[in-house]
Amino acid sequence: MAWAGEQYRRLKAWLRRDALARELEEEMAMHREMRGAHRFGSTLLAAEDSRALWGWHWMDLMLQDMRFAFRQMKRAPAFTISAVTTLSLGIGAAVLVFAVLHTVVLRPLAFHQPEQLAFVWIHDAKRGIREEGVSWATYRDWLAMNRTFETLSVRGRRSYMVLHGEEPERILVDVVTPNYFSVLGVTTEAGRLFTDHEDEQRQAVIVISHRLALRRFGSVPGAVGEQLVLNGMPWRIAGVMPAGFGIPPSQQDVWMPARSFPDIRAWEARTMDFFMGVGRLKPGITAEAAARDLNDIGKQLEKAYPVNDPDFGGYGVAVVPLMDQVLGHSLPRTLWMLLCAVGLLLLVASVNVANLLLARWKARQGEYAVRAALGAGMGALLRQQWMEGLVLSGCGCVLGLLGARLGLHFVRLAAPSDIPRLEQLSIDPRVTAFAVAASLAACLLFGLLPAWMQARRPPQSYLVTAGNRVTGSVRTMQSVLMAVEMGLAFTLATGAVLFVRSLWNVSAVDAGFESRNAVLAEVDMDSTDRKTDPPAFFRALLERLRQSPGVQAAGAIGDFFIQLNPDYSVTVRGRATESGEQVTVDPVSSSFLQAAGARLLDGRFLNDSDYNSGWPATVVINETFARRFFPSQRAVGQHFKFGTADARGPWIEVVGVIADMHRRGLDRSAVCEGFGPLIGRNMSVLMRTAVAPAQAEAAIRAAARQIGGGTIVHGVTTVEARLQELTANRRIQAWSMTGFALLTVLLAAAGIAGAIQYAVTERRRETAIRMAVGANSHHVRLLVLRHAAASVAAGVVLGCLVVAIAHRAIASLLFGVTALDAMALSIAAAVVTLVAAIACWGPVRHAARMDPACLLRE
């Protein structure tokens, strides 16, 4: 405590030190006056001793070093500018990438302890259906009997219609149990959540989203207590959730109590249904353990409530951590890879600065000799060097942060829209801390080398001249650094070529459908009354669309850009066992395959006669399905059915085979798909048009309105636009890697140019002697080039090593190329060599032009 007070007084005294010094002088002058002029004290030492008490010694030293560093930097503007620019480039790029990584991946979701949250699905083992919902009755049993969840809630999703003026609009509604919010650990921004009591009483209460409140009621508090009419029924708004809430964020607009949901047909039914579990695991319990627990409960339930359905194959439960589901797989991997790439960039920048510092260190040997003669010890010299390094990296850090801030604007504009949380991108404290850490790391790296060189040169040695030894070691160091730079530039260049090739390969894949001039629209019948018949509606809609001007063909499919994996298992007639491969069958309208431009390989497309009122009896399959299931025979005419051979469904006949349609993404391998004559309630409508998409949108909206029934048309876009979105990740990879590789190669070129120029200047005396005894300019050029070529070659070898080590890590991100691709390696080597050659051209010319006579006279 007393110590703290003392430090505080020291600080105060330091801040006022000049005034204090004056006061002290006055005081001592008065003292001398009062005692007479007999004795002469030592006022100078008194003033010195007092001054030492104000502030701290180490602080004085540090400030002295800092001032000296700034002075030195001002005296060498070329060095300062190059060093600071290089550093800011490296640090700025690193901070930018880290900011994106931090915002999108590293930051925990805005829920309380999100690592304990998990989704729960069930799947029917016999019917082979996965990722299905659970019934209300089963949920209640899980809640009562489980031992691994702290709380478990359920959520079902449904789209509803609200009227926005006259236009119907689609709103996504989450039907949840009241404990959903406490599982996530969130609460309302205004108003309150609905209670268990309201849920039990089946009251018409809801909670809405931030953006819906703003849009319909103008303000968030203004929405509380108001009414919202969903599908014609009024609901009372109890509260408003904070902006961006939801899983996935910002998609749902309304949360409704489970028991108030009007569409639950039978609360006691136990077959699969509508809800998905969202639960908080007990601390220390893994998702696998929870899945095992729920599976055990499922077996007990089967015994207690035997299901009459002979197709029912038993419950299987899947528990998936929330974060994995929301982020997906390839985005985090891409971002981490970019962070490594930018780390290499920063490394090259640091090596450049190290090179510059080495040259300067050599040049300042005279200055160090003087300081050593004046009494500076090793500690003082080293401290000075470190301070200069810190000042450089401090400037680099500040400028880098400013640059990154600008870069963020650009990233926000250029990035694809489906990257989660990107709108929250900012330079927050953690990113700043990273920037400081990166600068300190860089400072350590580039400061290490001159410090080590200095440590080998103690102050006493300045009394003895040993200049040549110093030059030799500096030259070796610089050659090593050049090789390292070239190696890193080569690595990044290889990476860039690999990712660009992957992107190119993906774009070249045959989609299996015609992607140009195709407009896609989602049509939802969820919110209409149950009386409207989907087949009749869609038939009428498609007929009207075909008659619209500009629409050449139209068809409907369940979900054009489906992302779910195949989850049905089937048995072929005539084979005893179920095959292991899973298939999927999409509901389509009769004209869909033709409208999409699918290529018929065998048999025929579907036609109107295939459409009857029951489960489909005919299907068109794709190439992969035919190859996997009918490898040695013609697929057309074969039969299969869902589930096992004794399942209740009909045998389905294959009537046609089409080429694979890569709807899941051009870089994903095709799955076994079939297209069946069935129309569901929510379909994607594809229109092949010759007119602008806006016109096509107007046409479909008009057609839907004319037929009536309150269907909602939403998500109108072009097939091409959606395909672009699917490749967005790869484009990020390709562009970013190219950018970083370019920067790194440029930095390496600058570095090598500087180092070679320095070497040429240092060796000019030697060169002059060589020229005097008969070497011509050609020989001299060769000498310099040999030096550079050695570094480049060593660098390429080093780079190949790095690629060999890293290739497995990035293999999963590539498409159509392996990491050890010969073309990529040779292109990278060529680029690096070419750039090095260009960089050396200046110094080489300078070397060849030197006049030996002048040099020898120097």
Place this chain on the structure above:
Amino acid sequence: MEKCERERNDMPGGVLDLLILQALERQRLHGYGIAEYIEVRSGDVLSVGEGTLYPTLQRMLIKGWIEAEWGVSENNRKARYYKLTAAGRKQLEKELAQYRRVTAAIGRVLRPA
């Protein structure tokens, strides 16, 4: 009196703090006043020059044992007056006790056997 003729002894180390604290126990003094007090009370045996006094005063200020404020001296000049703080009083007690203990111990060693 002719000061140069009298015997002057060096102050044992570490004692100056104690003497200054003691000087300020009951009064406010400026720098010269403190030096005078010590000279007079010690019968001119101990003296302190300004080269030693002022740095010590600064150190004691930093340590928080004394406080300073500007005032007017006897001959109407601006002078800085020092006084003890509460911490200073505690320090005075501590140093007095320590001094007495040490002196007694030395005395025991020196007593004729």
